[in-house]
Amino acid sequence: MIKFAFQIILLNMWKSNILIDLKHMYLNDLIPIYGKDESLQMLNILIGHYFGLSRVEQTLKSAYKLSESEMLKLHMAVKQLKKNKPLQYIIGETTFIDYKIKVNEGVLIPRPETEELVKLILDNENLSDLNILDIGTGSGCIAIALAANITNSHVYAMDISKKAIETAKQNANINNVNIQFIEDDINKPSSKISHNFDVIVSNPPYVRYLEKSQMKPNVLDYEPEIALFVDDHKPLKFYTAIMNFAKLFLNDGGRLYFEINEALADELRQSLLEYNYDKISIFKDINGKNRFVSAVKVE
Numbered sequence: 051m052i053k054f055a056f057q058i059i060l061l062n063m064w065k066s067n068i069l070i071d072l073k074h075m076y077l078n079d080l081i082p083i084y085g086k087d088e089s090l091q092m093l094n095i096l097i098g099h100y101f102g103l104s105r106v107e108q109t110l111k112s113a114y115k116l117s118e119s120e121m122l123k124l125h126m127a128v129k130q131l132k133k134n135k136p137l138q139y140i141i142g143e144t145t146f147i148d149y150k151i152k153v154n155e156g157v158l159i160p161r162p163e164t165e166e167l168v169k170l171i172l173d174n175e176n177l178s179d180l181n182i183l184d185i186g187t188g189s190g191c192i193a194i195a196l197a198a199n200i201t202n203s204h205v206y207a208m209d210i211s212k213k214a215i216e217t218a219k220q221n222a223n224i225n226n227v228n229i230q231f232i233e234d235d236i237n238k239p240s241s242k243i244s245h246n247f248d249v250i251v252s253n254p255p256y257v258r259y260l261e262k263s264q265m266k267p268n269v270l271d272y273e274p275e276i277a278l279f280v281d282d283h284k285p286l287k288f289y290t291a292i293m294n295f296a297k298l299f300l301n302d303g304g305r306l307y308f309e310i311n312e313a314l315a316d317e318l319r320q321s322l323l324e325y326n327y328d329k330i331s332i333f334k335d336i337n338g339k340n341r342f343v344s345a346v347k348v349e
């Protein structure tokens with residue numbers, strides 16, 4: 051009897067097009083993979099994104115009836131979440147600090163650590179009249195947040211990937227900031243850059259292949275390898291390429307800001323010393339890991 055009643059409830063659930071029923075059903079599907087809090091948060095975001103319902107509205111309009119196409123959208127999204135696809139790629143956007151950033155599998159999903167990198171720069175720089183270059187801009191998140199917060203800044207953003215440049219351009223437009231984009235490879239730069247920068251910032255690929263086994267499938271299966279990984283034997287390759295570039299294009303007294311692999315802070319400090327940088331500082335991220343480095347160029 052109990053079994054029978056349960057089946058009827060289940061049948062009704064599947065047949066229901068009522069928001070709260072669907073939410074419960076999908077929550078049960080996702081909890082084994084993501085746990086309760088994250089599953090609920092993801093469903094709230096999906097429902098907000100697809101149906102324009104805020105959290106409060108989702109509670110007040112819990113009897114909201116979804117159309118067939120709406121049900122299908124939600125169903126397909128949950129199906130992708132079950133295959134570890136990041137929510138940000140499913141809905142095609144995320145928020146970085148206060149900025150809406152479009153993302154796709156050609157660019158890394160902006161990380162909270164990188165928000166901290168931007169805050170570090172904004173806390174240490176004068177917030178006007180700076181020439182800035184972001185190397186390996188990806189979605190453009192760093193360049194956009196800097197351009198939006200520094201008045202009269204000239205922000206340039208470089209990436210080797212055409213897809214990344216396209217995405218970053220779109221994001222600059224959405225956020226109403228003016229950025230000059232440069233498609234180039236920092237390891238062998240060929241672009242004609244006609245002036246110098248006060249600040250060069252970069253969050254380059256810094257995960258060594260030897261660390262791959264510690265990474266989660268949502269990252270490994272969906273995020274661009276080119277934005278994440280670096281050769282085990284040359285883990286500072288991008289940083290040295292940037293320091294070589296900076297010999298020509300960073301003003302004396304100009305600042306470098308890097309996001310780094312927490313295991314490589316000392317090695318990078320050493321390298322910066324060899325390149326004659328001054329005031330080398332290492333900063334921890336919110337998890338207490340060595341995550342950022344800043345340094346000042348001397349003549």
Ligand code: GLN
Pocket residue numbers: 161163253254255256257269277278279309
């Ligand atoms: N922090 C990123 C991660 O853990 C890596 C970012 C990078 O390589 N620049 O996936």
